[in-house]
Amino acid sequence: MTLPEGLYDISLDDLKKGLADGSILLVDVREAEEFAAGHIKGALFNPLSQFDPSKLPVAGEGQKVVIYCRSGRRSVTAMEQARAAGRGDADTHYGGGILGWLAGGEPVEEGM
Numbered sequence: 001m002t003l004p005e006g007l008y009d010i011s012l013d014d015l016k017k018g019l020a021d022g023s024i025l026l027v028d029v030r031e032a033e034e035f036a037a038g039h040i041k042g043a044l045f046n047p048l049s050q051f052d053p054s055k056l057p058v059a060g061e062g063q064k065v066v067i068y069c070r071s072g073r074r075s076v077t078a079m080e081q082a083r084a085a086g087r088g089d090a091d092t093h094y095g096g097g098i099l100g101w102l103a104g105g106e107p108v109e110e111g112m
Contacts, residue, residue: 002081003095004076005046006083006091007076007079007083007091007092007093008091008092008093009072009078009092009093009094009095010024010066010092010093010094010095012094012100012101012104012106013099015027015066015094018052018064018066018075018104019040019041019042022063023057023062023063023064024063024065024066025044025057025063025064025065025066026042026043026044026066026067026068026094027043027044027045027046027056027057027065027066027067027068027076027078027099028041028043028045028068028069029042029046029047029048029067029069029074029075029077030047030048030069030070030074030098031047031048031049031052031077032045032047033045034070034098034111035094035112036100036109036111036112038098038108038109038110039098039108039109039110040068040098040101040106040108040109041107041108041109043068043087044057044101045082045112046078047068048074048077050077051077051081053081053082053085053086053090054085054088055085056063056082056087056090059088059089064089064091064092065089065090065092066092066093066094067079067082067090067092067093067094068093068094068096068097068098068101069097069098070092070097070098070099071096071097071098071099071100072093072094072095072096075093075094075095075097076093078090078093079080079092080095083099
């Protein structure tokens, strides 16, 4: 998928490293039933159907906000909405989504 200018993708390895060292604030924009069925541990929930850029976490020094969904489409929409709302810091997503995370053999956490 070609991303709009100014939006970025992060690799699985970089996502895992950033989660481990606390430099990534991860946001899941899937819907409640998807999130409850399995999400990346530590991800914040902000579903695209009710997406509110003002509820995105504020990145501290050395941190970045990364958005993900199932396979990369909704996260791009969320990044565009965040940018339109003035949140230029929410410009990165994990394009592989939860499907890429699972395909990489990574664990998920269930529940809300």
